[in-house]
Amino acid sequence: MPINAVELHKVIEKADEYALVDVREARVTAEQGSILLGVPIPLSILELRVDALIPRRGTPVIVYDGGDEDLAARAAARLETLGYPDVQVLDGGLEAWAAAGYKVQTGGDHVIGQAFGEWIEEIYQTPHLSVPDYLEKIANGEDIVLLDSRPIGEFENHSLPGGTSIPGAELVYRAAEVVKSPDSLVVVNCAGRTRSILGAQLLINAGLPNRVVSLEGGTQSWVLEGHELDHGKHEVAPLPTGAALDAAQAAADRFRAKFGIKKVDKDTLRRFRDEKDERSLYVLDVRTPEEYAAGHLPGTTSAPSWDVAPWVFRYIATHHARIVLVDNDEVRATVAASWIEQFGWGEVFVLANPLDGEDLETGPVPPTALDVPSGIATTTETDGTIIDLRPSTQYRKSHLPGAVFAIRARLGADLPGTGPIVLVSEDGLLARYAARDLAALTDRPVKVLDGTPTEFETGNDTWLHEPDDVVASGWRETDPELRKAGFRRYLSWELGLVEELNADNTTPFRSFAEDRP
Template sequence: MTGSAISAEDLHTLLGASGEFALLDVRDARVTAERGSILLGVAAPLGVLETRIDTLVPRRSTPVVVYDSGDEGLAARAARRLTELGYSDVRPLDGGLRAWADAGHKVHTGGDHVVGQAFGEFVEDVYKTPHVTVAELLAAQAEGRDVVILDSRPLEEFQVHSLPGGTSIPGAELVYRVDEVVASPDALVVVNCAGRTRSIIGAQTLINAGLPNRVVALEGGTQSWILEGHTLDHGKASAAPPPRPANVETARARARGVAERFGIRTIDGPTLRRFQAEGDERSVYLLDVRPREEFEAGHVPGSLSAPSWDLAPWVFRHVGTHNARIVLVDGPDLVRATVAASWVTQIGWGEVFVTSTDSGAELETGPVAPVVLGLAEVDLVEAGALRDALGSATAPLVVDLAPSNGYLAGHLPGAVFAPRARLADAAAELPGDGAVVLTSPDGVVARLAAPELAAATDRPVKVLAGGTAAWVAAGFPVEAGDGHFVAPAEDAIRHGWFESDPERQKEGFRRYLAWEIGLVAELREDDTVPFRTFL
């Protein structure tokens, strides 16, 4: 049964307590960014709730608070749905975010997970992470100095755009692989990302690890590079190789220093298995921080892939419960797990441990599919049959529940867009009066939405088997462009990288960077900040 609503004051007390809890923001990203959020809230939009909740909050008895803006009715729906899925202690925030603000508590705007960027600015402010401007970087290169540019983003992001001469070494891989790229202790090491957060954390990671070089963050990352009138590379694939044995030993020594400074605890196999056996009483998250290909080559049973660059500072993407046990898994050297653990510890998200794939369990191979809760039996239509039906006089209406950016990039011919969370309410707005076929990228969200739409309309409702991916795999065409929106798209936050006009792009970059820099002042107004310092 769904619990009674929780007041803003009682929620504020809960956020400062030591027990486990999950605070879930069930709105779409753009609404969260524009209307604001609670710092410790975790994004779990109602439209994809069943696809994320088992990973975010695995223990069904965890106290869960759900909230919306206060006037959408989404939190009450989310609370009912979570109760149906087996969660036993779910409460909506009475009055939503509006009540939180009215009670005098801090509301953060500008992003759907402000805490990640805010942590980066906190790190720079507390540790005085050094930085250089684009002009200073170029001047050092013009003087003939030995300058090494390390991009702290993963290779797939790096390939989209990168600084000339840069090398991708994301997250904790920086400590693991840096000696394969930085040959001299006299080189100036410049760490960049697309903006500020990962530049700061990447540079401070190497400083914390004791790299003998001068290490700095590039102020504003690739956005500042464009703002200064320079051109980025595109399609490059420069990545640091795995470390040679001698460099692994150097990395291990540095990681031991990190572990000592930040109090990182290593656990063995029996302790891990005890944690897992206590999973009904204490939440335990078992996250493998290695690159995905290493994870798939062999991982501890029950672990999930969470590469170090996606975990820190974005721990909320993987851990929805505060004050839980978080166990980070690595290979025998534990370098990357230790470095990632140092950041999760400083974020203050939970009780952090590291362990090795050599913990005694027989390893599993291959990817791990996410658990989706609440899937019901629905009427399916195969891609070929749908193609034939669309060419008939009684063609069904195709409704695409993909993220709006995906819909714009490519959808079935004639398909209309609708967000799943608004679909049932917009049933009367769907064009035509015949059958409706729902699709989504892999068909999962469409399957979740079908019973809701069927209950709101007399029109026959089916689901495209395998979703839009199956349609494309069958060789059938898609069309791009604006299409038809049955309800507004509220899932995508507009930023400078989306702009095609150069001046509008630059204006977007300036706004974003100014917002990030201002986050330190915003944190000073919030008494729920969990961040920890180790000076």
């Protein structure tokens, strides 16, 4: 059933639950543009993501593509097969949205996340420091603590000299373990701007007595200024104890007061669970993945605080849903809730006394894949045409000899070679879905590779489809000048996002600044 752009805009204006889903590949979305409140779930991986992102089957779902393709119609049909009865296709797709006079956002497949960071800086006037000014202060011997607001995996990949990884709400939770003097200048960095700004503003909101600034442009500006990055460093702040924990809990009290964070008890959470078929419910554990695996409440999803803010749409596709955040002592959940309140994504709560007296589950919990094909032929041999469905970044690093990169949603009967087709994916799941797709399109034998191959090659890449599954990034450029050009484009784009938001009347953000709108 189609919905036109004006009708969609009216849906967005209401406070009712809905999910708006962009089913194109990431790079296509970034380059052609998107609707600000749309959540990317590419058709290629729909069955792998949609249960976690849209758990209530009765949720009204609107899907869209660029307007000149059949992706949205195919996605709608698939969703109905998966048990979602209320699915509509945006008639004319993104082209129709633009033609109706509504704003199209470009530059990323999740523009709203970076835009939120720029909006925070604009609304709260978050102070910043340039790389040259930072280095001048270092040279002058000033007392500076450098905190990197990215998770440890990114930090180990590359970092600034002297930094410590404390991502997301961990900044508030662990800062006092690293910042020992109130006289230290605290500088927060990330790879660009967004998480630097959000991290600095978190510490300011927490009432840290220090002067706190974001490092303008983060590691990208560091490279642009001609400086070298560290690689392989592992510097993390410990969990808080004693006075540091007291400081974190006092900061959480400030967040509750400033942002009106609501708490619920376990009886209320049980009622929410009983009502989940009428009102969507997301229960997210915002601690680190390691803490989650060591012991978590049954029925919760691991959603580290640095992912929830500002990337809440990576976990929640339904607007105006109930969101309950969980941690061990309510500090990180309260801090993360403050971002979601400002983001305007849903009705957010913090679970009181979350783990006390509970029987906890251990280990990671993978998302639920829907309608997994059965009876698919498998093989341990690689004789035939090998189609590699893994992310293009992995394919570039290495692949089976002779393997061809492909995107599942674009597979058709026009496959290269003759004879058997062997499908490869990260865990075999995506390959099984693709095998079922291809069974209706070709008479050639289609099999899924079983087991772990031992022979790989680098180079000799063959692209059946453009690598549109990832957004172009300067970090992926091997040529130093091309990398710097990519950094300049990205940082310039981020700086223009507030102006883009001002032209978009669907922006959901809520300000809690006392002296600004």
